[in-house]
Amino acid sequence: MNIVPIINTNDAVVPPPEPNSDLQGVISIKDNDSLAARLAVEMKADLIIVLSDVEGLFDSPPGSDDAKLIDIFYPGDQQSVTFGTKSRVGMGGMEAKVKAALWALQGGTSVVIANGTHPKISGHVITDIVEGKKVGTFFSEVKPAGPTVEQQAEMARSGGRSLAALQPEQRAEIIYHLADLLTDNRDEILSANKKDMEEAEEKGRLAPPLLKRLSLSTAKLNSLAIGLRQIAASSQDSVGRVLRRTRIAKELELEQVTVPIGVLLVIFESRPDCLPQVSALAISSGNGLLLKGGKEASNSNQILYRLTQEALALHGVKDAVQLVNTREEVEDLCRLNKLIDLIIPRGSSQLVRDIQKAAKGIPVMGHSEGICHVYVDSEASVDKVTRIVRDSKCEYPAACNAMETLLIHRDILRTPLFDQIIDMLRVEQVKIHAGPKFASYLTFSPSEVKSLRTEYGDLECCIEVVDGVQDAIDHIHKYGSSHTDAIITDNEVTAEYFLQHVDSACVFWNTSTRFSDGYRFGLGAEVGISTARIHARGPVGIEGLLTTKWLLRGDNHVVSDFSEQGSMKYLHENLPVPHRNIS
Amino acid sequence: MNIVPIINTNDAVVPPPEPNSDLQGVISIKDNDSLAARLAVEMKADLIIVLSDVEGLFDSPPGSDDAKLIDIFYPGDQQSVTFGTKSRVGMGGMEAKVKAALWALQGGTSVVIANGTHPKISGHVITDIVEGKKVGTFFSEVKPAGPTVEQQAEMARSGGRSLAALQPEQRAEIIYHLADLLTDNRDEILSANKKDMEEAEEKGRLAPPLLKRLSLSTAKLNSLAIGLRQIAASSQDSVGRVLRRTRIAKELELEQVTVPIGVLLVIFESRPDCLPQVSALAISSGNGLLLKGGKEASNSNQILYRLTQEALALHGVKDAVQLVNTREEVEDLCRLNKLIDLIIPRGSSQLVRDIQKAAKGIPVMGHSEGICHVYVDSEASVDKVTRIVRDSKCEYPAACNAMETLLIHRDILRTPLFDQIIDMLRVEQVKIHAGPKFASYLTFSPSEVKSLRTEYGDLECCIEVVDGVQDAIDHIHKYGSSHTDAIITDNEVTAEYFLQHVDSACVFWNTSTRFSDGYRFGLGAEVGISTARIHARGPVGIEGLLTTKWLLRGDNHVVSDFSEQGSMKYLHENLPVPHRNIS
Structure with missing residues (x-):
């Protein structure tokens, strides 16, 4: 591969670009960006790496409240970008870089714009880009169908909120419906699964135990449907349960209630039956869900996901569960710490360890070893x-x-x-x-x-x-x-x-x-077994997918009234909590 | 600084070292290790960096169950190391490297042995070493007094376990005693604090709000002692509280009980009153504690730590609370994921953000922002x-x-x-x-x-x-x-x-x-306010320092008896839980 890396230097002798330079045909060389684009196209380079002092191309000026890094930029999207002030490094500014990039793209050279100002990791940046990792902004001619994973995470967040706002009975209905759909569409599911099995056997990639986990059967689907109905039955009392009530002062009452965690990312290998099961757990607990299955199960996962979507549509909350494209790298997903609240790997110890290592600032629930x-x-x-x-x-x-x-x-x-x-x-x-x-x-x-x-x-x-x-x-x-x-x-x-x-x-x-198992412990559906020491430990039921929030209802209460000279006193009186129904 | 980096290559022409080569005087040049040592001493280099294919020098052969990386190696410690088989890279083997390193050290050149086999991070390794970060094994003539931070973490773990094994009344006694000691030793504490204040004012490093937080007064110490007595009074019911009881089957009973999390690392800035307060919270909850205070409060922290030790000695659990040397870098502490279970930063939003970034695989509890x-x-x-x-x-x-x-x-x-x-x-x-x-x-x-x-x-x-x-x-x-x-x-x-x-x-x-505050919510002592979504959310009382474990008491129960054809059935009957006393 021919690669032309460009590191911006403050080359003050180059005149600033003119607003309407010609993109078609020959590019006028006005700065090092256009120079590089011209050179790269002339030498038929496959890729130019443009290192700047920002992470890449943002949809609004970087630093503004709504600015988001664009992972992949398609020429047709140019209108959606607002250009800010010029980069502090180099003369070109981002607009000039984008023009040069688009010109190079037309000439057959791909472009990545990324941050090269951290001397220690610039080496990383270049090797990461060459390895195809998600770094900076990649310029591409071909726009893939469907939303990006960031968009999917945002859809899961808002879809999850809609799900949590439903009545518990409605969430149960969705899960019951999903159980029925699995039974009703058995033949279609098994034929999709057969396709996965045949491909896996052809390629000979999977070890026999993994092959066994990949395969679905009527018996497996039946017991899956039974499990789903159990989750539905026990989902009445998960979200909105009052755990604690305190009278802080006269007419000032505090309540701690269970709420969903937010957006879960569940990564699973081989076992396609994970998909409806984990979806049911997320639906029951009112969480948004990103699902990332293995490529080996893609046919099975597609049909199971379609049925899950059909069930969610019953109450208009299709967005809550999102199947992430198989091309997305697990490592990239593990970096979305602003969009994902908890990662649950379901698979081998090695998978869990890899994900614990890759997760940047996102908690991971799972046991990496059982010694x-x-x-x-x-x-x-x-x-x-x-x-x-x-x-x-x-x-x-x-x-x-x-x-x-x-x-x-x-x-x-x-x-x-x-x-x-x-x-x-x-x-x-x-x-x-x-x-x-x-x-x-x-x-x-x-x-x-x-x-x-x-x-x-x-x-x-x-x-x-x-x-x-x-x-x-x-x-x-x-x-x-x-x-x-x-x-x-x-x-x-x-x-x-x-x-x-x-x-x-x-x-x-x-x-x-x-x-040592959630079902044997009587926790209902098992989310997993956690060897972490915080949040959930040991076999984890649906409670591991919940957190709490504090609701305080007052009547014109202010803390200054509670000062030493103030008119109010803290009571801190425990109030009875509605009976908790452990199923 | 003169630095001689050595990257091992498989230089097969150099003969292997003889077992008893002379360390004193002139070193015989038998491999690239001895060659480098000789060269470095000749040219009066300050440091040799020896890059090998292992992380550094271990106390037992790397890969064995008990092998630990030695951070700093002192010539007198040579006996404590068991050398394993030779490194796959280079001829020297670790023993030869150590000999060469010791010879260089005698000649006035410091030595670091580190791993240089990951091409992507080798650049890091060298810059990290030059910046004085904890990488590989550093050879030093001067052995500092006191244990390493790893040893301190292990002492906190076992000390914490002893603390957790005490009766709740004994833990309360320690905290009451600490409260008394604070009052009894007021003058000594205030004079140490005065020293910190004077030094800070002299250097003019601290902004006025930080200076205010650094200063102690009789009033502050009194309210601190009152707070400690409240923690002591409420500590009766934290560890070992039964949260849930289930009859799994006849004579097979499950109990979920509260237990300490393990080892906490609390990092605090300026405020020396944090030290006894956080210690009391850890003692009450039976956790081992590593305390890392700011340099600006070192005199105050020293005396407060001495008093905490005196209180812990009441029941022989001095090891449970450890004050980490002020020279230790926070970033290095945040990497000890096998030794620390939870990090609690107490200080500015910036501190919390920095620590969230630095923590490698250790959960961090705290809010980085309150918007x-x-x-x-x-x-x-x-x-x-x-x-x-x-x-x-x-x-x-x-x-x-x-x-x-x-x-x-x-x-x-x-x-x-x-x-x-x-x-x-x-x-x-x-x-x-x-x-x-x-x-x-x-x-x-x-x-x-x-x-x-x-x-x-x-x-x-x-x-x-x-x-x-x-x-x-x-x-x-x-x-x-x-x-x-x-x-x-x-x-x-x-x-x-x-x-x-x-x-x-x-x-x-x-x-x-x-x-929105633990005291105002009636949670007793406040550990902090968490904006995380798992484990603890919002104002956190002592419960945020606890986790649970599951105890199962049976009488010859095996799961195979519960199979479809088996003789046993799961009952999953909820049993009454002893009354929970929310103070």
Whole structure:
């Protein structure tokens, strides 16, 4: 690729551009912008990068209240731009740059105008542009159909507000309708999904577990519809619930009520069933939603999105849910911190980690790792140990709440219980990795662990020996991921010590780690499991998609009346809260 | 400064180093590391930058579970390092690099070993190092007294856990004791503060409002002690409160309880009274705390920190609160995402914005802006308008909850009410800026606003005209900061419409915006006001420093028993929650 980078310098000898220079034909060279455009076209460059002291081309003068950076500028849009004062760097000003850019575009050279004034990141800017990332303003001849992702986010914001303003019954109706549409349009959905499956198999890009997640079936659609009806049924009491009421003073009453968070971005891989499910959760909680699915499921996602739109149209709130074009880069979406309030990745640990890294100033809800422990205490009863360990590891080893490390009290080594555990794991074909302390006790030798922080996600686990409950807790704090950790013991004091002191989202006594799940916890639909420490922790129900606002109703109250010499006193009296219906 | 950068290349012609080469005197040149060290010392370079393919020197082989990057390496510490296998780049291996580095250090040249393999950020690495940022491993002759900030964060984590394990009464005792210590040591505190004030005045660095915030007085200390005793009194019921109980199945009970968040980093400017207040909040909520105060208050902070330590020693939990050395850069602290769970900046909007930008993967709680609106509806009653607008703007104009923009219904223009508002603002010496629509109505002409998003923080405000309640709401959504917005009207339907539709943390009817405050809301001690949309929103009490965990107590329960063919059924029965005492 031929690239002509132009860095503006204050080349004062070049005369300023005249207002009506000729764009067609030969461009008059009046400044370095026109010079560069001419040169680039002459040498048939593919791209000119024009580095200025502003981020790119704005639709109004940069710095004004409404100014927005234009990501892609199409020649036909020229009228929509108001030019401001000239750039402080260079003579051309933005208008001259745009003229030069349009001329170059006509000549077959693409143009990017971007900010080059941060010496440390200019290197980045150029490589980012060459890699096709969204930087500055790109000049293009071809205008794609449909809105930009920024426009979609704004539509989701206002659509979400309309959704939140509906009656709870109306939101429920939309979700019920969506459930019906899934059943009624089963054949069309399955045939779109078949197309995705065939393409994926042809290209051989997807691993078998991903292929399995990509595929839809009548059974999957039926259980999806059942889940949606549950969400609809429980959506009556989510938005607008009063959590707290306080009489601040006579005729001054404060209320804290639940409200939607705003605009959610949900990024999901493979599983097209995510689309209606997540949409239902957003509808139920009155949130605007941006959906970003994987390219591999695009046919399935298109039809499911169309049905979601049809359901939303029931109450005129189609804008609330937006499917983002598959070409949009996840990384670019994660930068829209003024437009998106919360990102929820639904997929592999790697996806979550990538998004946590990419998210610039937007909170991310999700667990990147589930390194769950089961600690077998010296006072564990024999009948519980094999049952709970088997369920924790073998019932569904790919789940994030499956056990990865088995901690065994030293006193159990070389007892019949220990042999039973090992036998059970062998029968279940679980590959054992020995922690360093366990390895030192062994005469037989399973492979030693590479790291005590491994999430196997398969029929494999690590076994390590600990000196007692405190040592187990220390191990969990050092190597765990604060997801779910369990103790097996018949000593209640030891159990309570473990429950109180283990600093994880879920801490269990004499139960399988696999109970760590929104549905099993009775939270209704599960939004996800969060290992974050703020907002929501552990299995998250629809409440994780809500925040609160404070409403204060007064009658001419001012704070100066409450000063020491004032006429008013704070009462701060708790008022009864309407009964909260936990479904 | 003379700097010798070395970028490792696979220079296979250089023979590998011998194990016992002489560090003293002349170094034998066996690889490019020793060559560089020799050259740098010969030319009296101030610094060698050695770029490798690892982040720097680790205390164990990089990649192993316990490996930690050493920020500053002191020659005496050599024994504490375990060298791993050789670097894939270059011949030297880390041991050879360290030898060369130590030799250079003896010769008077400082050394930094850092990662140079990411082509895009290598430029950064070198400039960052030259600017003295914490990158890679710095070799230094002088070992500073005291722990590193990473060690302090770990001490705060384990100290916080000890604090959380205390009885609520014990945490309260520590806070009461701290309150007493503040009163008992008043003279010493005030004399330390006087020293800070004198130094600040001498240097003339601080603006008068900052000087005012820096100064302590007997009155300030007394009200601080009163505040601390309130926090102590209300701390009985914060940690370990049961929020929700569910019977999942027979003998399988789930409990959601409040727990501390973990380790908080509080960054504060000027105001040394922040130190004991924030410490009391952290102690009450069982959180570990890193405190980072401004250099200008270092004498005051030192004595206040000593007293906090003395109070914590009452129950052996001194480690829970750590004062971070004033030399540590805020930016470096904001990168410690594995050690810090929440950052709370206490200071100017600029500080909050800077920290929001710097925080890498750590949530930040705080409001960066308070652009609050009062909307005067066409049905507002005359007696309320001037009172509420005066209180909202003039009572304390520097507060974040003060009004910045007054929205006036078009029908009020040129009525006696309008004249009253303008007269009141003139009497109070409030400078008026006209919004574009208001300006077009005016014959007289106050200065037109530069931006409708301005936070004046002074006796200045913007006035804009709107067509009605919907137009007011649209204006607030477009230009506001979602902090606090109020409506003045006697029409209840209009008021409720405003309360339901304005998407801000606090929405008020016929009251001053200044009520938006934790104390006035009856939340007890105020942690801050949050304009974030997740975790905590609006005025935040001690609950903002808490998260939850889920405790599940069973008796040999496994999920496989709950399958379709299984013997168990989910009950999901709500159980009564012990009475919640909102103080």
